Amino acid sequence: MLPHQTCPSSGSRRWGISNLIACAYLIFLIFLTLYTTHAYIMIFLNVRRKRRTPPKSGFDLPSVTVQLPIYNERYVVQRLIRRVCQLNYPRDLLEIQILDDSTDETGSIVDQLVAEYRKRGYDIKVIRRTTRHGFKAGALQNGLRRARGEFLAIFDADFLPPRDFLIRLIGEFQNPKVGAVQARWGHINDRVSWFTLAQAIALDGHFILEQRTRAENDLFITFNGTGGIWRKEAIEDSGGWHTDTLTEDLDLSMRAQLRGWKIVYRDDVVVPGEIPFTVESFRTQQSRWARGTIQTGIKLLPKILRSHLSLFKKFEAFIQLSAHFVYPALLGIAVFSFPIIYFKINNILPRSYFLILSLLSIGAFAYPLYYAISQREIYPDWRRRIRFIPHIIANCMGMSLNITVSVIEGLLRKGGEFHRTPKFGDARPKINSIPSKFNPLPFLELLFGVYLLYSGMFALVKLQLFILPFLFTYSFGFFYFGLQSLRVKS
Incomplete structure (x- = not known):
């Protein structure tokens, strides 16, 4: 006679899945917080900076x-x-x-x-x-x-x-x-x-x-x-x-x-x-930068970390050479935002978990402040320009799937073909509405756009107002990149 066997209940399975999702979301957010903390450090160092005087001329010019x-x-x-x-x-x-x-x-x-x-x-x-x-x-x-x-x-x-x-x-x-x-x-x-102004502000x-x-x-x-x-x-x-x-x-x-x-x-x-000035040109540039930066990190970070440099200098080099990991983290946060909202509404997770999320969310203000400072320092019309900072976030989110692929490629392969960023000067090639070849990426981006728009509407109905700007901005980014990529230069 077989011994009595018990099967896990559907409730316990749901509890296990919710814990896995909650842990994944928290890991992505903690990882992102590492980089937003670095942004705050850069802001602090900029505030206390001592202005440097360029060297005087009067020497023999070299060749x-x-x-x-x-x-x-x-x-x-x-x-x-x-x-x-x-x-x-x-x-x-x-x-x-x-x-x-x-x-x-x-x-x-x-x-x-x-x-x-x-x-x-x-x-x-x-x-x-x-x-x-x-x-x-x-x-x-x-x-x-x-x-x-x-x-x-x-x-x-x-x-x-x-x-x-x-x-x-x-x-x-x-x-x-x-x-x-x-x-x-x-x-x-x-x-x-x-689109170009948002890129300029980021640069x-x-x-x-x-x-x-x-x-x-x-x-x-x-x-x-x-x-x-x-x-x-x-x-x-x-x-x-x-x-x-x-x-x-x-x-x-x-x-x-x-x-x-x-x-x-x-x-x-x-x-x-x-x-x-086109999405495809921007993709080409950013994908190359992402893949190359990861390749350089794999190549040189071990030597940097083993060196006799200060701990902070090593940390800063690590941040610089791993910065594109922000994009997989953003993508993960976007994917798990809807279930996290659902868990909060239905009290599936403890309040302490959401308190931790709230504390980590302070990092969300780092980059907007970061960009605003640079605009104020450079441009007389900085107040007009900073209104476009949300578009930078939309660009980052819209590129997150594409950059995640490039990060993986950088981890797996050295070198690769150098795809130049197209430059047009005063010329502006026309856009053809028929793509030259099938590429599944824009369709995946549109699916993410729909998913995040639905998540935003769900959050709005349930009065989860804090996360609304992020969900709608993320959705806009995916929609924009997906739709623009279905159009190619003639």
Whole structure:
């Protein structure tokens, strides 16, 4: 005779599932709080900052090579070359390298401009390769071997350096320990739409609250890939440009600082660049940054954590190299928001649990404050601009699924294809309503949009008002990215 067997009741199963969901939600929120706490730290350090005085001029100017890595940039390459040739710097000390990997008509545009400026006495040359091995990093390394300048200024195709860029920044290298100088990015097209303005505000926050604060507190700082100058010796001493990550700029920055080189940040020198004005361009850029940052973290964080650097400097480097894990955390919070609301309404979880959630939710105000501070410092019309801060949150949420995929790819694979961010200058290609190929991601984003909209309506009916702004903002982000991605550039 078989012994009496008991089966777990449906109530106990529900209790087990609710505990699992509650634990998962809490873990995601705690993880997110780690990064919002870091934002508060950056705000605090910014408040107590001591303003730095740029070095005085009056020294002998060194030779400089300007490197322009380009790939199929027919819309902006002419504007770029003409602007660089206007730089106020002794012509006998200035070399211009156009690192052209293009496969379209960009090459013929470049050749015409190079011929024109060579006739006018400029030391300007085109360097081409038979393959795109290493993509941008490979092109920069190839140019490095041929550069005659002691210092290398680098500009992406969509950036427009001010005429006095070199004169104002080269003095920083009077300090022999300075390996690179990074200027602040400005924005050519931030007023095109709320979408570009939201991106601009996010970038301003990065430069004003992160780059400057890190530089002034002797923390790891990033050369942002464009709008800066490198000491050639520092690049060579650090091993040159590597091709095993998609963020060659971040990789070299970290390796150089581990070798003892300093990177200086100057927010008084602004180099305007183009912001992606379509969802697909933004996806391309952000996905590459996410994947490359994770790859760089895997590559260099063990060495950083084993070093003799201070604990806070290690913590800051960890935050910087793992920041894109915020997106999986946001996605997890979005997924579990509805059941958490349901559990609260039906008293399935203890009150102490929701008290903990309330305390952790203080972090929700970190980034809005963070961005508001940067806008107030830079723009006279900052009060108008900060109204678009919720759109940054919508952008982050709308990209969370896409970035989560990129984070996983970064964890699993080194390198990868460098997909350039399309730049259009004054051109604005038309949008076709028929997608060129099937991509399931926009449909998943639309499903998330519907789910979060329903969650928001449920919370509204049940008077759970605190979470409403987040749910509706998240829903808007998913809807916007999903719908825009179903339309492609013709």
